Amino acid sequence: MAATEKKQQNAFVETIKTIVYALLIAGVFRTLFFQPFWIPSGSMKETLLVGDFLFVNKMAYGYSYASCPSLILPRFGIDVDAKDICGVFDGDNTRLFGNTPDRGDVVVFRHPVSGRDYIKRLIGMPGDSIQMRDSVVYINGEPAPQEPAGVFAEIMQPQGPEGRRPRCSNGPIGDGGTCHKERAIETLPGGTKHVVLDIGLQASDRTGVYQVPEGHYFFMGDNRDNSADSRLAQQVQGVGFVPFENLIGRADRIMFSSGGRSMLFFWTWRGDRFFKAVE
The missing domain is CATH 1.20.5 (Single alpha-helices involved in coiled-coils or other helix-helix interfaces)
Structure with missing residues (x-):
């Protein structure tokens, strides 16, 4: 040779x-350590917008089978699930170096049935009772106070790679119009404050009482009327109660944000969201 x-x-x-x-x-x-996460839907507006890109802190709650990465790309026929790699550690609802999350944390977790990654706010702790009454969340019989804070406004147009249009409280409007949602500051037990959005009364704003089992958590989206979360059972495409072992990590900071259909469209990046803390 x-x-x-x-x-x-x-x-x-x-x-x-x-x-x-x-x-x-x-x-x-x-x-x-950290898992990248791209926000695909508007369920956490205005805290997280469609197109926000962040890293999830996987050290925050310790490690379980859900800490193993999943790679799901249906377009290319790729479906490697965390259970395919670390399924041997599944089933005991415990964690290595486990730390208890705090109420109000914004958490990425694995859906208990589909295995897809979701991101929501932690509202209910193990043993809590949770109920929605006229758009107000009651925790152990006490309302989480909401202080009106104007409106959240955005342009009616397709958003993100999926091209979904937002829902509005000011009625049906055409593309290019201004879509409004009522905005409030909610205070959870312990003092955590965050913005919640409201479109109008619907079934998920008036619920029965949910009793959170031990070792499980109750999650809700900040965009309360546009979120499939723990208010819906897993069997009807909701989330239900989420086991401790299904937590992946805490969302702490947005790295950058794109208002276009791809993060590569740099001209659509939102300059005011670089390194923005998640609250």
Whole structure:
């Protein structure tokens, strides 16, 4: 074999090694420390907008089978679930180096049935009773106070890669019009304050009492009338109660945000959301 051919082969092998090492390092980093998350829907407006890109702190609550990364790309026929990699650790509802989340945390978790990653706000702790009465959440029989704070306004247009249009409290409006939602500051037990949005009274604003089981948590979206969350049972495409082991991590900070159909469309990036804290 000629020296030139041998050099080319060595260079090719080194390139493959570099790629493999990079993938291994990235996999370890994503499994143990931070997982990227792209906001696909408006269920957490205005805290999180469609197109926000953030890293999830996986060290916040310790580790379980759900800490293993999933790679689900239906367009390319790729469906590698966390259970495919770490399913041996599933089933005991415990965590390694486990830390209890705080009420009011914005949490990424695995849906108990579909395995898809969801992001919602933690409202109910184990043992709590939760109920919605006329758009107000009651926790253990006491209302979480809401202080009116004007309106949340956005342009009626397709949003994000899925092209969904927002729902509005000011009636049906055409593309290019201004869509309003009533805005309030909600205070949870313990003092956490955050913005919630309201479109109008619907079934999910008046519910029975949910009793959160031990080892489970109750989640809701801040965009209360546009969120499939713990108010809906898993069997009807809701979330239901989420086991402790299904928590992936806490959303702490938005890295950047894109208002377009792709994060690569840099001209649609929102300049006021770079490194914005999630509250």
